Every structure is written in C-alpha cells, then in structure tokens.
Amino acid sequence: CKRKVISAKPHHPSPQGKGEKSHGGDFSYVGIDAILEQMRRKAMKQGFELNLMVVGQSGLGKSTLMNTLFKSKVSRNKSVQSNPEERIPKTVEIKSISHDIEEKGVRMKLTVIDTPGFGDQINNENCWQPIMKFINDQYEAYLQEEININRKKRIPDSRVHCCIYFIPPTGHCLRPLDVEFMRRLSKVVNIVPVIAKADTLTLEERDSFKQTIREELRANGIDVYPQKEFDEDAEDRMINDKIREMIPFAVVGSDQEYQVNGKRLLGRKTKWGTIEVENIAHCEFAYLRDLLIRTHMQNIKDITGSIHYETYRVRRLNESNGQANGVAAQHEALSHEM
C-alpha cells in the first residue's frame, strides 16, 4: 500500500518562547518535531545517571581528575594532610561515592567508583578480578530487576557505563599489567585509556608514547571506546575516527586555581611555568571532558545498555537454560570464568 509522506515545513520558533506552537497561519505544519521538546522536558524531570569507574595505580591523579572533570570534590576523601595511617589496601577495594549535581536545570546522579589498591602490591596477579566481579554484579542486579514480574517503573541503573584507565607516563610502552587488565575488561565495559600526569612528557615524547600505545592496543586486540564496530553511520565514523587518532588522551588534573594573564584558571604552578588544565596546547583534558560529558555521554550509556549488558544477559540466560542448577551456582560459574 502506498503511503503519503507529508513533509512538514520547518518550524521556526516564535520569539515568545521555545516550544510554543505558532498559532498563526501555518496550516501545513503537523508538529512532529515538537517531540524533541517533550523528550527534553521529561529528561530534565527524570534526571540522568552516570556511573564512572576509575582504575589505576595509586598516585596517578585519579581523584584529582574526577574533581576537575566535575568541578567539585566528587572523589573519595583524600585529604592533603594525609595521616600516616592511610595505607595502601592489601587487596583491591571498590569504593563507590554518589553525588547529585545540577547544571541549568539538568540534574545528574553521578557515581564515581574508585578502585584503591589496584596495581599497588608487589604481586598483582589477578588484581582485576574484584573489578570484573563488581561490574558483573551490577549487570546481574539490573538483570534481576528486569526479569521481575512486577517491574519498577524506572530500574535504577548502577551498571558501570565507562571505565577510565590511567596509564602511568613512562614514555616507553604499556606494562604487562595494563595490557592484561584492558584486554579482559574491554569485553565487558567501555574503557577509555588516559595517560595520567601528562605534564611529565614533552610534546614529542607524548606523541611517540601515544603511537606506541595505539600499536600495542591494536596488536593485543584491545577495543577501547569508541569501538570501531559500533559506529552507526558515516558521520559517526568520521567523528569517532578523529577521536581514535587522539586516544589515549594525555591529561593533567588540578583543582586549584591560579591567576594567569588576568584570568583565573585551573592549573598547576611550577617554578618554570603554570600548566593550564583547560588549555589544549598544554594537555588534552578538554578533549576528554568533551568526550565524556558534552558529546558522547549518551552514546556511552547506550553502548553499555545495548551491547555490554545484552552480551551479559544472553550468556546468563543461555546458562540458566542449559543447566537445571540454581542461580547461585551459575553465578559462581560466571565468576570463575574470569
């Protein structure tokens, strides 16, 4: 059967305010595009959730970077005058802190998941296991909510959307621990690798280091975000290719402001100059922030929901079909698989 396509004339918002249909004299206007406004209002009422995990050795500036990203102290309490009792934990702990932040009427529930103790021991064998278990536990919790008969209207999303992995700025190549971790975790979560404390590298060293890292990632088959296979169309691919040329981002974090050329900027002051965190000539923090927050946040959440979570769900459902055992035993089998 034939379908008539009614093309609506472009709707120019009248000066009295956004979202108000013009009542005067536009008879061929249907109003389909007003759905964007409805979605926007609903999203603002609901608010957003974002769960970020930071992984890396202690002392790489993870907490500082989180504070810089969200312009507030969102990370775990690392007081500057740290008491000598604050020890490196013997095993990897998972510490999750949630904040409700708001900007221009948009509310966001941000959860920062910290992993102190990762890579700090003498023997770091299997230090990625607690992290993988945590991620899979979140998927499991979501799955359980989903298969309930009486489901909640909005399932609280505690799945890890993005894992930021901090690479120490050695300038040579990835360490075996980095490769192991990223190899295993790129299959269950979006990984965004960053070069931590990038103010220790000159620009040439930074470029050659990045190239080495990209080659090693390719050689080991590690697919970091944005993954090539999930590009939807040519436009996406173009934007993402540009990003892929730049990862890993070389970042510097700071939560202290300094006066530079009459402006107050976030930075680090040394005896030979002040490093401006948001200056792209100095470091790539701005690119990371744009990627995570301003441009690709929704995409990150979509990939987590539609791909990583679905992979987990398929595996779990297949298992529960194949075996007659209880859920607990299957859960154990999953965690042993790692």
Added chain:
Amino acid sequence: MGQQKNLDGYVGFASLPNQVYRKSVKRGFEFTLMVVGESGLGKSTLINSLFLTDLYSAEYPGPSHRIKKTVQVEQSKVLIKEGGVQLLLTIVDTPGFGDAVDNSNCWQPIIDHIDSKFEDYLNSESRVNRRQMPDSRIHCCLYFIAPSGHGLKPLDIEFMKRLHEKVNVIPLIAKADTLTPEECQQFKKQIMREIQEHKIKIYEFPETDDEEENRLVKKIKDKLPLAVVGSNTIIEVNGKRVRGRQYPWGVAEVENSDHCDFTILRDMLIRTHMQDLKDVTNNVHYENYRSRKLAAVTYNGVDNNKAKGQLSTKSPLAQMEEERREHVTKMKKMEMEMEQVFEMKVKEKVQKLKDSEAELQRRHEQMKKNLEAQHKELEEKRRVFEDERSNWELQQRLEQQKMEASRTLEKNKKKGKIF
C-alpha cells in the same frame, strides 16, 4: 695516643697528600654505580646527564626500551677522562625490575649480583698473589621512586629493607618535574617518615670537623630524598644554553637548583662523596659480608663455601705451589689455544694465496683469449681492407680505362668532325 708536638722547622711530610694525589691520578679511579627502578623512570637519561656521556644512545639503546620478562642485571663500562684524571665507571642496570604483574622476589637477582661481587673480592683478597685486585663491588645504589606524590609503594619498602645492609642505598624521586614545589615537599616528608618507620638505613652523609662542609651536608640532608630531572637536550633560555626539558608552558632546567636537586646529586655523588661511598662500601658493607661468610665456615667446622672460594688451611708455601701450578696450567692452556688460533690463521692464509693464484691464472687465460680475439678481429679487418683496396684499385683502373676510351673517342670524334 701520642702527644702532639710542634715542629721547629719544615720537615716536608706536608707533601704527602700531593704524593698520594699524584699516585692516584696515575692509577686512575674506579667506581661502580647501580641503578634500580621501574622502567620508564628516566634512569638511563639521568646516567647520561650525570656523566655527560651517551652511555645509552640511539645505537645502543638502554635496556628499558625492551620490556624484560625477568629481572636482568646488565653491566656497562665507560672510561672517562677529565683534567688528567681517569675514571673507570661501571653502571649496573637492572631492567625488568618491578615491571611484571607479579614482582615477588624481583630483588633476588640483584642481591645475588651484589653478593657475587663481594665474593669475588673476598677471593681475590685471600689469594697469595694480590698484585691485581680489581674492585668491582657495587659502591652505590640509586633507587628510583615513582613520583606518585603519596608515599612509598610496598615494592619500594621491600627492596630497600633487603638491600640497605648490603649496599649504600640512595633513594631518588624520579621525573620530579611532575610535582609542584608544595607536592614535592610533602612527598619528601612522607617518604622520610616511612623510611624511618621501617628502619631503613639509607646512605648517611658523614659529619666532618669542617664547619663549612657540615653546613653543606645539613643542606643536603634536609632535601633528602633528592628529586631529580634528567635531560640530554640543550635548549636556549634567555640567550643561555641550558640542559632541560621543553614544555609548552616553560622549560624545566636540569641544572637549576630551584627546579630540581640534580646539581646536589651530581656534586654529592661525584665531586664530594665518591670516595666516602667507596670507603663505606669497603669498611661496612664488605666487612659485614666477610664476617658473615667466614663465621659460617668456622661455626660449622666444615668448609661451607663453594669450591671456588675455598679458604684452605694449608700453609702459604703449599698454597703458593698450588697457585703456581694453577698458573702454569692456565698458561699451557693459553699457549695451546694460541697455537690453534695460529694454525687456523696459517691455513686461512695459505688458502687465500691459493685462491689468488688460481684467480691470477684465470685472468691470464682470459687475457690471452682476449688478445687472440682481438688479433683475429684485426686480421679480419685487414682482409676486408685489402679487399676493399683491391676493389677500389680495380675500379680506378676501370674508370681510367673508361676515361681513356672516352678521350680517344672524343679525339676521334674531333678528328672525324674536322674531316
């Protein structure tokens, strides 16, 4: 203790230091330095900056460019000369330290290496013939701490605890240009606190009677552990050429004491305390090793040492006899080896001569052939030429005849016409 006596005249033994000085200069100095730390902390760059040589250069890249699976211990020697004094510097590098996922016992190869050097020295000291005693003991170990800004890692603490009794450990904060001055202060305090807490005995600068030197020493002690930056690239800053690292926000100068403690480290290590490091190694660490080793022997009554380092209870004469025999066998072996080498060389030479003879012969044949070919060619050409010539002569004659004939015809014609 003797009484101190004042002299009435000039005796002259004040020139003793000069004599020692001259002798040392002639003999030259040795120094062995070990660098330990995770890869990528700038150890090779720092060594190059300290001694202003390219120990690790593009042709011979430092061990850190290849990640190792196990900890290796590598030695490189370089002979440096300055102002007539020569220094045989040995750098012991430990690539692979702390790089693996499981780093348990990564310090064991290093401890074994240090012990083996002590053992060598102990053996050469116990020999009867002690004319040559090369000192390859490790005089100083620079331990590189990653600039995390928080404190020491478990690996750092383990390593230093195991090595502080065997070698002079000097901890350094690597890549210090990543820390702001406040963070650096904090970090240093935290490290010193942890070092004291774990009772780690790092190298201590000796107190002297000299007031001036004491002040310098105190200044150094306040800045421990030293935060260093290394670089071999020279950059222009305000018209001056300095060693440094160029960033978009400025230049971190290596030799500027405001920026990092590199000059303090260099002065301390080379200019003021090198001899003291060697003395402490000799008097403290080596003696500890020696007494432990010998006590093990005497306590058990049985010779616990390996066959190589046997401290026999034979009389010196018998030992001398044994050494002489050893020496003789060694000489014989060397002689045999040399003869073998010589024979091999002779054979090679003979072969070469034969080859060149054959070559010459071949060439001779070749040339002869060439000559003959040329000869033939020339003959051929000559024949052709002769042919041509005879042809040409024939033609000429024909022409001439024709001309004659035509002339007589003309003449006849003329005669005929007249008639």
